[in-house]
Amino acid sequence: DAMVIQNPRYQVTQFGKPVTLSCSQTLNHNVMYWYQQKSSQAPKLLFHYYDKDFNNEADTPDNFQSRRPNTSFCFLDIRSPGLGDAAMYLCATSREIGGKIRGAFFGQGTRLTVV
């Protein structure tokens, strides 16, 4: 089945130790997103790719980086995780046609714990 897959589902990392979360898609969508979701809050967009064009949200900390080596894969790198970065990280994809998207497909998320 076509889908968005995030690995791992649960990640524990040490304070300050770099960590990478991965996302892959079989939908061939041209837009990929990374969201951060803290407990009982709405997802917050960190950045997105339109094809290879990277778009950073203005309030995304520099500690967060992303790579999209090809259409199917996208990575979220957290260079020096702090306790405040513990959250669910959601990857999503969408197809943009004519400057519009018609919704997004989400992966199951990666729950990040920082110890």
Place this chain on the structure above:
Amino acid sequence: AQSVTQLDSQVPVFEEAPVELRCNYSSSVSVYLFWYVQYPNQGLQLLLKYLSGSTLVKGINGFEAEFNKSQTSFHLRKPSVHISDTAEYFCAVTLISSGSARQLTFGSGTQLTVLP
């Protein structure tokens, strides 16, 4: 800029009772509207969406929503809820416009709890 308001952060309801989760939006341009459901420790799953056409939209799991342009609302309804409907529900919009219209803007969410 667009925004989404979900008026109720928590909605408790008894099993087999009807439920309505409210969503209002503001935008200077036309929007597409969505409802997503999130179960604990899961990603978001699309329930239904309004793009154009009939203002009454039917989705999965027996949910439906009605787009009301004059009231800028997109309330979600189900005539009879089940225990398994207990989850967080998010309303979202995206712009219908040229340029960068790729962002989904989410409301703050409504926790629906179905009681036995």
